[in-house]
Amino acid sequence: MNGLFSPYALKDMVMKNRIVMAPMCMYMAEAGMADDWHLAHYASRAAGGAGLIVFEATAVSPEGRISDYDLGLWRDEQVPGLRRIVDAIHREGAMAGIQLGHAGRKSEVSDSEPVSCSALRFNEEGALPMELDYPGIHRIIGDFGHAAARAHAAGFDYVELHGAHGYLINQFLSPLVNQRTDGYGGQFENRARFLLETIREVRLHWPKEKPLAVRISAEEYDGAGNHTVDMAAILNLVKSEGLDIVHVSSGGVVPGVVETWPGYQIRFAENIRLETELPVIGGGLITSPQQAEDIVRSGRADLVFLGRELLRNPFWPLLSARSIKADVAWPEPYERAKPF
Ligand SMILES: Cc1cc2nc3c(=O)[nH]c(=O)nc-3n(C[C@H](O)[C@H](O)[C@H](O)COP(=O)(O)O)c2cc1C
Structure with a gap:
């Protein structure tokens, strides 16, 4: 029976356990470059025992950043700083992943105008984005491809496209944002086209x-928005382009307050898994090792992500093993600190 601390293999990526550090923007980069701060931040979570560390949303172009301080992969010069961190993560026995993204209408960078599928603001304070034309769409799809090539050069084991939380890919997918009447809007097949062509590229x-x-x-928390069943249909349309796993989150497409509780998104992950037959990463407000173990053992998700709990405690994976009676190896220099 698979548990939280059983290994997991997906293509060439072999994880020592089922714990994923969720991507979390830290807004600590100058000119998109990773530095010592990022090394300490990510390497310590790897030393703490997570199986896969997913780097924060990393912009595929300067205009695609959420803020002026996002990490970026739009220039070859950004590769060595990331490579150094990937190597440190590998030395700790963890896998390294990166989330590639474009903020679209949610970009707040100081020297450029945001773009989106349609000229609609996120909220009253949000800037009015410029509607992308076909050359603009194709340029961004190309940027995703080049960023992925750089992610490979940096040694990453896993790439994740940021199609959640109301950023550009999600803007195209959502009927709440995408009001186009051309080949990239309207029916869900057209709204999925930007994602499909990005995966292909x-x-x-x-x-x-x-x-x-x-x-x-997987849920946009608006009657007229996408629900799990819609997202499953979109994934079924695009998956044959080479998608291996789905990281299931929710919300962020339009403003609104969402009721949350530990594991509130697991039902979405479970349904996406059933309806697409793809493996899934599920999570949200998870802090209890028993709950994470139950999610994996019951097959509701293949992997469990943790965000804020790993900011609070990088050693959550190592310390959690004991409470669910799994025996895991500690980093050699720390072995004398292992609880017995
Ligand atoms: C500081 C912070 C930054 C985040 N940045 C990202 C991000 O870059 N990409 C993303 O997909 N989600 C981002 N998220 C969402 C997390 O990945 C995660 O889904 C969310 O925090 C819920 O999980 P948790 O309750 O375990 O923290 C961020 C969350 C936090 C707290």
Whole structure:
């Protein structure tokens, strides 16, 4: 029976356990470059025992950043700083992943105008985005491909496209945002086209032996928005382009307050898994090792993500093993600290 601390293999990526550090923007980069701060941040979570560390949303172009301080992969010069961190993560026995994204209308960078599928603001304070024309769409799809090639050069084991939380891919997918009447809007097949062509392009640059994921908002918390069943249909349309796993989140497409509780998104993950037959990463407000173990053992998700709990405690994986009676190896220099 698979548990939280049983290994997991997906193509060439072999994880020592089922714990994923969720991508979390830290807004600590200058000119998109990773530095010592990022090394300490990510390597310590790897030393703490997570199986897969997914780097924060990393912009495929300067205009695609959420803020001026996002990580980026739009220039070759950004590769060595990331490579150093990937190597440190590998030394700790963890796998390294990166989330590639474009903020679209949610971009707040200081020297450029945001773009989106349609000229609609996120909220009253949000800037009015410029509607992308076909050359603009194709340029961004190309940027995703080049960023994926750089992610490979940096040694990453896993790439995840940020298709959740109301960023550009999600803007195209959502009927709440996408009001186009051309080939990229309207019926769900057209709204899925930007994602489909992005996956196709990324696959030209990202080795077929390495897993490709997409993070989705499986529920948009609006009657007229996408629900799990719609997202499953979209995934079923695009998956044959080379999608290996789905990272299931929710919300962020339109403003609104969402009721949450530990594991509130697991039902979405479970349904996406059933309806697409793809493996899934599920989570949200998870802090209890028993709950994480139950999610994996019951087969509701293949992998469990943790975000804020790993910011609070990088050693959550190592310390959790004991409470669910799993015996895991500690990093050699720390062995004398292992609880007995
Ligand atoms: C500081 C912070 C930054 C985040 N940045 C990202 C991000 O870059 N990409 C993303 O998909 N989700 C992002 N998220 C959402 C997390 O990945 C995760 O889904 C969310 O925090 C819920 O999980 P948790 O309750 O375990 O923290 C962020 C969350 C936090 C707290």
